[in-house]
Amino acid sequence: MDYDVLVVGAGVTGCATAMELTKYTLRAGVLEAGEDVCTGTSKANSAIVHAGFDALPGSLKARFNVEGSRLMPALARRLDIPYRRNGALVLAFSPEERAGLEELLRRGRANGVEGLELLDRQALRQREPRVSPEAWGALYAPSSAIVCPFELTAAMAENAAANGARFHFGARVTAVRREGELWALETQAGCFRAPVVINAAGLGGGTLHNLVSREKVSLVPRKGEYCLLDRKVGGLVSHTIFQLPTRMGKGVLVTPTVHGNLLMGPTALDVEDPLATDTTAAGLDRVIQQARRSVPELPVNRVITSFAGLRAHPEGEESDFILGEAPGAPGFLDAIGMESPGLSAAPAVGAFLAESAAYLVRASVNRSYDGSRPAVCRPAELSPEERAELIRRRPEYGRIVCRCEQVSEGEILDAIRRCPGARSLDGVKRRTRAGMGRCQGGFCMPRVLELLSRELGLPPEEITKGGGGSRLLWGPTRKRGGEGE
Ligand SMILES: Cc1cc2nc3c(=O)[nH]c(=O)nc-3n(C[C@H](O)[C@H](O)[C@H](O)COP(=O)(O)OP(=O)(O)OC[C@H]3O[C@@H](n4cnc5c(N)ncnc54)[C@H](O)[C@@H]3O)c2cc1C
Numbered sequence: 482m483d484y485d486v487l488v489v490g491a492g493v494t495g496c497a498t499a500m501e502l503t504k505y506t507l508r509a510g511v512l513e514a515g516e517d518v519c520t521g522t523s524k525a526n527s528a529i530v531h532a533g534f535d536a537l538p539g540s541l542k543a544r545f546n547v548e549g550s551r552l553m554p555a556l557a558r559r560l561d562i563p564y565r566r567n568g569a570l571v572l573a574f575s576p577e578e579r580a581g582l583e584e585l586l587r588r589g590r591a592n593g594v595e596g597l598e599l600l601d602r603q604a605l606r607q608r609e610p611r612v613s614p615e616a617w618g619a620l621y622a623p624s625s626a627i628v629c630p631f632e633l634t635a636a637m638a639e640n641a642a643a644n645g646a647r648f649h650f651g652a653r654v655t656a657v658r659r660e661g662e663l664w665a666l667e668t669q670a671g672c673f674r675a676p677v678v679i680n681a682a683g684l685g686g687g688t689l690h691n692l693v694s695r696e697k698v699s700l701v702p703r704k705g706e707y708c709l710l711d712r713k714v715g716g717l718v719s720h721t722i723f724q725l726p727t728r729m730g731k732g733v734l735v736t737p738t739v740h741g742n743l744l745m746g747p748t749a750l751d752v753e754d755p756l757a758t759d760t761t762a763a764g765l766d767r768v769i770q771q772a773r774r775s776v777p778e779l780p781v782n783r784v785i786t787s788f789a790g791l792r793a794h795p796e797g798e799e800s801d802f803i804l805g806e807a808p809g810a811p812g813f814l815d816a817i818g819m820e821s822p823g824l825s826a827a828p829a830v831g832a833f834l835a836e837s838a839a840y841l842v843r844a845s846v847n848r849s850y851d852g853s854r855p856a857v858c859r860p861a862e863l864s865p866e867e868r869a870e871l872i873r874r875r876p877e878y879g880r881i882v883c884r885c886e887q888v889s890e891g892e893i894l895d896a897i898r899r900c901p902g903a904r905s906l907d908g909v910k911r912r913t914r915a916g917m918g919r920c921q922g923g924f925c926m927p928r929v930l931e932l933l934s935r936e937l938g939l940p941p942e943e944i945t946k947g948g949g950g951s952r953l954l955w956g957p958t959r960k961r962g963g964e965g966e
Contacts, residue, residue: 484510484647485842487666487675489654489689491515491901492523493630493824494816495681496637497831503644505835507844510675511638511646512668514653514685516948517908518901519634521683523824524911525707525758525790527734527747528630529721531822532569532622534589534597535731541802543592546822548829550624556828560636560854562629563739569625569721570600570609572616572775581725582620589622596623609720613777625721629739630824631911637831638901640854644847648901649673651948654682657692657813664693664813677812677838684755684793686817695809700818702755703729703792705747706764708772711783711919715741722775728798731821733771735779740914745772745779747790760787785919792820804830805837812841858895861887882932883925885918893929897936904937906930907947930954 486502488495491513502509515521530553536543557564573582582599589597598621605612605619612619642648652670659665663674680689687700721736729749736744746768765787773779795803795818803818816834823830839845860868860878872879878891896903896912903909906916909929916922916929930953934941945951 482671482673484508484673484675485844486677486679486838487512487673488679488681490681490683491518491638491648492521492681492683493634493827494819494830496634496641497827498679498681498834499641499646500637501831501835502838503641503646504847504850505839505844506847507839507842509646510673511648512652512654512666512673513648513650516650516904518638519631519911520947522790522793523630523634525788526630526824527736527744528627528738529736530626530628531825532589532625533592533594534585534622535726536592537799538588538591541804542822545802545826545829547593549826552828553626553628557628559852560640561856562632562636564626564628565739566624566626567720567737569622569723570605571620571723571725572612573618573725574615575617578725579618582618585620594622594624609718609722611718611776611778612722613775627721627736627739635912636854639899642900644850654689657689677841679814679816679834679838681816684791686793686815690807690815690817693810693813694807698803699796700793701751701796702757703794704750704752704757704789705792706760706768706787706789707744707746708765708768708784708787710743711785712741714780714783715743717743718776724775733768735772735776755791758789758791760789786921793818794820814838858891860889882928883915883918885920886914888913888915890932893932894936897933905945905947909933
């Protein structure tokens with residue numbers, strides 16, 4: 482299949498790029514190895530839209546973080562996704578750490594971050610009463626925000642698809658070759674060709690880069706483990722609370738989420754396996770110890786789940802995003818090494834890459850681009866009268882499937898029917914939160930599986946948790962109306 486531009490990877494970077502590409506008159510395709518969007522690093526991170534005070538001035542991280550953070554509020558409004566500007570605090574635990582805060586302040590101002598302020602102990606505790614009394618002061622960044630990374634990625638993909646981009650799932654790129662002016666990408670779903678390729682393949686991006694470029698890169702999976710706490714304690718703090726960053730990253734934070742939970746983590750440990758998203762007792766213990774240093778009252782008996790994500794860290798100290806044409810590979814554009822603040826930067830990175838690609842294929846502005854996305858119906862946000870009216874018209878919005886998060890059948894059907902829609906239990910969970918609550922899907926999973934099976938026209942045994950071999954059912958234990966087996 483031929484395109485003008487092919488994006489490899491449907492994480493937040495690839496989906497932002499696909500959305501931006503549809504603002505031009507070109508044929509855009511997205512090749513994704515997984516069964517859905519947001520199955521890589523974009524699904525497991527801190528979900529912070531960083532203000533941009535941490536990145537080295539003059540770096541790509543600094544530029545695209547600050548630009549992305551400025552674009553995010555309007556993007557969230559037009560795509561109808563949750564976003565909250567809750568502000569961040571970086572704590573210092575001794576007068577000696579003041580130099581660290583001053584360095585962040587200096588970097589932040591050089592990067593163009595607005596509203597930064599140093600707080601003394603009293604001003605800090607007025608802003609966030611539950612921080613440790615040991616905290617001696619803080620850097621306050623009012624423009625730091627929180628977002629839902631799943632909804633952001635899925636919404637950008639939907640907008641891209643509605644404006645003409647085509648998504649191909651189960652399409653892992655296994656070989657790349659030059660055919661005249663074109664790149665030919667071999668996948669399990671066939672061969673795709675385009676003069677311009679955008680490599681947004683996350684941890685897989687280094688391998689693709691090395692297939693075509695004379696200058697090799699090495700991406701190290703850097704694991705970060707988290708604990709997620711119940712919504713009952715989501716209001717314990719209102720800001721995102723950091724400690725001073727270290728050589729390995731931004732350190733362990735405590736933050737509310739846009740859905741009202743409390744999140745603590747991540748750790749930072751280099752590993753070899755790019756699929757090692759398991760959590761460990763030692764890692765989670767470290768998260769708890771470090772998080773309690775910032776907020777001593779953290780009720781760890783309210784942890785409802787733990788998870789881990791993998792940063793695609795380019796080898797070396799103070800490494801940067803790798804963005805732009807790969808050396809020796811004309812038309813092959815990289816967007817790799819997208820560790821933090823890659824989520825915050827995605828809208829700006831997508832716009833930059835799309836503009837570069839449009840220039841290369843001589844595309845012009847697409848005047849019929851539609852920036853909106855069909856609104857998501859969220860009954861829980863309606864007044865009782867509005868909800869009653871909705872249920873009268875659409876009874877499926879009155880049938881609650883996930884009791885913990887109060888998700889209705891109507892919302893699950895909507896998530897499956899959207900384009901690209903949910904194809905697995907995780908796909909439904911990320912779009913609707915069914916299975917994200919206290920029981921972690923114990924009650925709603927069979928019903929969600931049934932709905933997926935019915936809507937996709939697949940036998941229940943073929944429905945997976947998250948694509949690949951993650952089937953949940955293996956066959957009947959008893960034949961209906963017949964003898965037991
Ligand atoms: C612990 C942790 C905390 C973080 N916290 C934050 C934060 O708070 N704020 C922030 O701004 N950033 C944060 N980040 C960084 C952010 O999550 C990433 O920058 C971002 O998600 C990267 O997105 P991506 O689309 O580039 O990669 P991914 O989301 O990994 O997407 C890459 C996609 O490519 C696909 N793929 C791979 N190989 C192939 C192939 N050969 N063919 C086809 N498809 C392929 C994968 O299946 C995947 O879906 C954090 C990261 C981690 C790990």
